[in-house]
Amino acid sequence: MKKIVIGIAVLVVLVGGGWFLLGNKAQDEVAVSSPQNATYLINEESFTLVNGLVEKEITSDSAVKNKVSVFGEPAYGDIDGDGDEDAVLILVNEPGGSGTFYYAAIAVNDNGEFKGTDAILLGDRIAPQTYYMEGNKAIVNYVDRAPGEDFSVQPSIGKSLYLQFNKESYRLIQIAVDFEGEADPNVMTLDMKTWKWIKTIYNNDTELAPKNKEAFTLTFKDGKFSATTDCNSMSGAYEVNDKKIAFKDAASTLKYCEGSQEVEFSKMLDEIQSFFFTGKGELIFELKVDSGSAIFK
Numbered sequence: 001m002k003k004i005v006i007g008i009a010v011l012v013v014l015v016g017g018g019w020f021l022l023g024n025k026a027q028d029e030v031a032v033s034s035p036q037n038a039t040y041l042i043n044e045e046s047f048t049l050v051n052g053l054v055e056k057e058i059t060s061d062s063a064v065k066n067k068v069s070v071f072g073e074p075a076y077g078d079i080d081g082d083g084d085e086d087a088v089l090i091l092v093n094e095p096g097g098s099g100t101f102y103y104a105a106i107a108v109n110d111n112g113e114f115k116g117t118d119a120i121l122l123g124d125r126i127a128p129q130t131y132y133m134e135g136n137k138a139i140v141n142y143v144d145r146a147p148g149e150d151f152s153v154q155p156s157i158g159k160s161l162y163l164q165f166n167k168e169s170y171r172l173i174q175i176a177v178d179f180e181g182e183a184d185p186n187v188m189t190l191d192m193k194t195w196k197w198i199k200t201i202y203n204n205d206t207e208l209a210p211k212n213k214e215a216f217t218l219t220f221k222d223g224k225f226s227a228t229t230d231c232n233s234m235s236g237a238y239e240v241n242d243k244k245i246a247f248k249d250a251a252s253t254l255k256y257c258e259g260s261q262e263v264e265f266s267k268m269l270d271e272i273q274s275f276f277f278t279g280k281g282e283l284i285f286e287l288k289v290d291s292g293s294a295i296f297k
Contacts, residue, residue, distance in 0.1 A: 033114055035074040035087040035107035040116035042068065042093055042103060049116075064096040074107065077133020079165045084109035088138035088163070090128050091119055099124045104131070104140045106165055106172060117172050120161065127155045137175060137192055138163040162193070175281070185277035190220040190240070195283050195296035200268055202292035208264055216265055218296060229265050231257035243274050245285075268294055 036052035047054050052070035074087035087107040094100050103119035122128070122142050129141040139162055143155040162175045164187050173184045175192060197216035199209035210216045215230040220238065225247065227234040236250035247269050252262075271287040272294065278284060285294040 033112055035089050035114050035116075036070050038107050038114045038116035040068075040091060040103075040105050041118040042091065044118075047091075058096050066096055067094040068092070069094075071102065071128055075132045077138070079106060079133055079136055079138055080108060080167060081136060082109075084112075086133070086165075087114065088131050088133055088140065090122070090131060090140065102126050102128060102142070104138070104161055104163060104172075106138060106163065108165060108170070115170070117165065117170060120163065120172055120174060122161065125151055125155075129158070135191065136164060136189075164192075185279060188277040188281075188283075190275070190283070191222075194219045197265065198282075198295040198297050200287075200292060200294040202287075203290065208261075208268075210261060210265075216261075227265075227269070229260065229262040231255055231260040231262045234266070243276060245272060245275050247272065 036049055039046050039048040041047075047056070047068045049068065049070065053068070055065040055067045058064050058066050069092050071090040071092050074089040076085045076087050078084065079086045079088070086109050089105055089107065091103040091105050092100060093103060101124050102122040104122055105119040106117045107114040108117065122140065123144050126145075127143040129143060131138065131140040133139075139160060141158065141160050144157050144159050145151070145153055145155050146157055164173045164175050165171075166173055166187070173187050175184060175188055195218045196213065197210055197218070198213075199207055201207050210230070212230045215228060217228045219226045223237055223239075225236055225238045232253040232255050234250055234252045237248050239246050239248070250266075250269070252266070268287070271291065272285040273288045274286045276284050276286075281297060283296040285296070287293065
């Protein structure tokens with residue numbers, strides 16, 4: 001009888017131990033496959049986070065650490081289009097001096113394992129706001145100071161960073177930011193954002209610009225386009241062949257607005273024949289018979 005009791009006790013210990021080990025292993029796997037437990041590149045230096053934190057020795061005889069942590073919680077979406085949820089997150093780097101540097105990064109879900117990208121600097125002692133995925137891009141909103149303002153001044157200038165993921169290089173690409181010169185035309189797409197009409201420049205040295213700069217927009221999705229004007233809204237279809245584009249089957253609401261520029265805007269859409277992107281984050285439409293160019297941003 002005692003042998004039976006001892007045998008049962010041993011079996012319970014073994015089973016319990018097995019479950020304990022399996023549980024630990026499962027916890028480890030969950031930890032590894034989370035954005036807070038991935039490796040990121042900051043200024044080409046790798047930082048492997050554990051539970052959202054890593055501290056590196058700066059020198060062997062110094063108590064000061066180079067610290068990287070996750071700000072808040074990641075936001076999820078499918079940035080690489082493979083059906084898995086990836087994450088956008090903000091990293092905070094405290095390298096041991098007076099600065100506190102904020103970075104945007106992506107954790108890409110690769111068959112259940114999150115792999116970190118390089119990190120894009122937002123700024124020193126800025127104020128992060130919202131960040132989220134929208135289609136094939138990540139958007140990070142934050143508040144910064146004006147150039148030259150002292151760090152004792154509270155950040156007050158809103159900015160946004162738009163990111164896409166390059167599968168080949170496993171790097172991030174800035175596709176549009178609040179200052180010029182940082183977009184990569186090679187990865188920009190028609191459906192990456194809602195475009196605002198800036199102006200149209202004609203080859204007879206005349207220009208047409210919207211009086212209401214927020215009113216005229218153009219959005220593309222799944223072969224359909226929609227537009228807003230200073231009076232009505234429009235919608236229809238579009239076809240793209242290489243860099244050629246044609247709008248068709250356009251329809252509009254029928255409200256009358258005195259002084260509206262809607263007729264000029266609609267006529268301009270009819271004259272568009274091709275498009276390209278610029279390093280300033282602009283979408284340029286070229287008009288038929290080389291009559292001019294319409295600039296959207």
